[in-house]
Amino acid sequence: MGLLDKIGKRIDVAIVEAHEKEERRGHLGASQIGHECYRYLWHVLHWSYKEKFTAKQLRLFNRGTLEEDRIIGWLRSVCEEVLPVNPKTGKQWRISKFNDIFSGSCDCVIKFNGVWALTEFKTHGDKSFKELIKHKSVKASKPVHYSQMQVYMRELKLDRALYIAINKNTDEMYYEEITIDLLESDMQLSKAEAVITAESGLDMPKLSESPLWWQCRVGMCEYHHLCHKGAAPDKNCRTCAYSSPVQGKVWYCKKHNHNLETIQTQLAACGDYKPADVFPQSEEPVTFSLK
Template sequence: MADLTKHTPPTTVDALYDGIKAKHSDSPRRYLGGSIIGKSCARQLWYDFRWVHFEEFDGRLLRLFETGHLEEPRMVKNMTDAGIEVYEIDDRTGQQFGVQFHGGHFRGHADGVAIGIKEAPKTWHLCEFKTHNDKSFKLLLKDGVEKSKPMHFAQVQVYMQGLGLTRAFYLAKNKNDDTLYAERIEYDKAKADHYIDRARRIIFAEEPPMRISDKPDWFECKFCPYSDYCHGGADVIPNPLPNVNCRTCIHSTPQDDGSWLCELRNSTLPYEQQLEGCSEHRWVPQLLPNLSVLEAEETALGATVVWYCRTGDSDCYVNNGNGSIVSQAEYEGKL
């Protein structure tokens, strides 16, 4: 019989990927996540929190992300089979163990807590489960969590502080051969405080923090989804433009209680409204790095019309609201 597999078009596989993508929610996270606070670039975290750009992932990548989540119940079973008690749900809330700081603007959710870890059976441990490719796993074996995976280290420090725990049990799997690696991590209050304060500075910053590098070809900048909004690309105006929503607007401010305030209308902004923005939207000027602020005017509503001057040129543009940026001549022609 002829081998049909090599003649079969990838239609079904494409359909599987399409189905995965269709099921995926594209709604952005409401908060700055504890799982990413250890990123090296504070400016990137500010862009994440401000919803500057939503990176799209195809079905294959989404399936890859799902693989890590699917491993968690298996690791829990492995631990319970070894006589370790693992709790994934907080009885006080009926939900996953969670931590929050700064009014809820900074949050995270733990994989679980456990007691009966063989090296310290009477000590409660935070549980954090991760999967690694072969290269990453070998670095983990060589250098440990703090050096090889600083984001993971920051995450468990923040979660231990939030849950009042003094130890974390970090369990990792090599996706190549199923080898397991475990590391007990000690709570360090100074380091946890550092990450929590870092989150505060990012959340309440009116402007993007300093770049990690002023060189667009720096390896972390070169492949960053925010590169054009940070360093400026070839176009005067970024293409695509930053997202239009309340968090990219100069009129909105995060509040200490976890809410967002529209300074223009003096009203609290629900999540759904934050996503939509409004006709008086004006971008935070630093999101258009090839333009510099020339002056600002007030509209009848009191909203600011920001006039930009092209860097090194006399061409001017107007942030005309509702996601529009036009030349000065075009704007004045509409008056």
């Protein structure tokens, strides 16, 4: 192998290392709340498991961010107003509820033909994009995206949104106007509140008790080994029975009666760590295979 042949491997390593150094998401996200499984959302908020990704996967995830500037440029050529940031704050549009434990950031707000609307940009693989085209409905083919937009519209007091999808394989575009559905947004906010205030993970039902259910299988859900194989969670303050969320990224430890104010503190976990009762009371993880 020559000197230059090593560059690709070095780049892959650098991409993965950079991702590992990124700060964990401290809140329950609006982009996640449309997921059907309450237990899944509880695991997300409680950092039950941090999934590992390859450099290729991380590059694919990053495509959405890279597409934003292109799409905003196209919108500016046809809209009266294009606001990627909130003019009142100078920062990305953001909504938050329940002491900021639930929050989300919006892509853009536009004014077209005198009408203000939320815009949401999504990149799709070819199979996902074709499914969207087949149904011609975000609600039918991408219900998580639909729920996300409904929460944003409700909190920003907008009555419509423009969903803009791009096929990563072909650059084909799909546009759909979505109108406000207050019942949907209220349902999702009630779900968020239930997950945040749950006294135990056991209070949050699984989507299915069967490990063979298609949405619960290995490869479909990263928490399969926790819900269906009895594996222990990642050890941190959020998977500890003594802690609970109080505001934003801040959690409270009932064992030591103090706030856990930083991500680093919560990741550390102390010697009094006790897995929450949704997990097996064991320090040793159960071995399992992802194959």
